[in-house]
């Protein structure tokens with residue numbers, strides 16, 4: 001049993017924070033046993049305590065949508081919309097991941113940067129390349145950080161160097177599945193059809209079979225951009241909506257599924273997502289950068305959809321999920337001006353990034369008993385120069401802080417050291 005002492009802040013429900021000033025948290029075998037305001041309230045009198053003094057202890061961040069091989073393109077090439085952006089910037093970069101030397105150089109930096117910003121779990125797109133995808137999974141495993149990593153399936157509307165046959169895709173996936181097969185492992189494969197325009201019906205069908213045969217989660221993109229939606233309609237005229245294409249192939253909630261963006265999802269598609277428990281990865285920076293639109297997150301929450309936050313590097317420019325919380329709030333305020341729907345509150349965006357997104361990885365993202373201890377220790381003394389309340393200190397860290405304020409990181413109870421680059 002380990003006991004930590006700090007100011008403890010987390011969200012059980014989206015509408016309010018749990019705040020325990022000078023609190024104690026007991027952790028056993030990687031999981032939270034309890035949170036209390038004294039050792040006796042936890043039944044732990046006389047136990048040894050690791051005291052973090054005036055620091056804040058909060059759940060670690062979860063990134064529900066990020067492309068590791070777009071690391072180089074972070075913060076550049078923001079002048080095009082989705083389809084020409086993929087063709088001109090993204091696909092040429094992803095082709096480089098056939099080169100293991102290049103992949104190692106970039107992937108090491110990528111994992112290190114996730115660590116810097118306190119993201120201990122992520123849903124990651126790699127590329128079609130099995131070898132460099134394996135390397136990325138090994139790097140996460142070495143670091144001790146949780147990740148669902150997808151070897152990307154794509155075989156149409158893409159350059160030759162970024163396309164493979166259905167047979168090759170299945171073979172490569174099965175090799176990774178065999179190697180990373182423990183069901184409770186921190187690093188696991190996730191079935192990853194890039195999106196409908198990139199995958200023939202045969203490829204989508206093979207992905208659905210992989211997910212069901214090996215009981216694996218699924219990730220992809222959905223209703224991000226209007227030209228993309230028109231293209232899907234043209235390619236799959238029999239389907240009643242974009243989401244219906246995935247649904248036909250068992251890729252829409254038959255196994256745990258996260259779909260990035262969903263900006264333009266409505267009607268039947270939303271109903272299907274609700275019924276099947278499909279989770280939305282909301283990526284506000286990406287949606288702004290490549291001009292895709294504003295996802296109606298308030299409406300999604302009101303309707304009971306599951307939502308988390310994603311950085312979507314390199315459509316998004318920032319890996320720091322705290323900053324994504326700020327953008328999510330700001331986008332919801334633009335929405336509020338247009339549609340008069342209440343904007344997102346601080347506790348709501350915090351809950352989206354922690355407990356709600358964490359639910360895709362298991363019991364992750366809260367400090368309730370039984371939750372895995374994924375946590376960050378925040379030393380904000382240089383931001384705390386007045387009589388701020390603990391909630392205002394957290395808010396200032398979210399808006400003004402950066403990785404220098406994160407002084408300890410834990411994943412599943414283990415302190416995570418800086419990964420070597």
Ligand SMILES: [Zn+2]
Nearest residue numbers: 067221260312
């Ligand atoms: Zn994406």
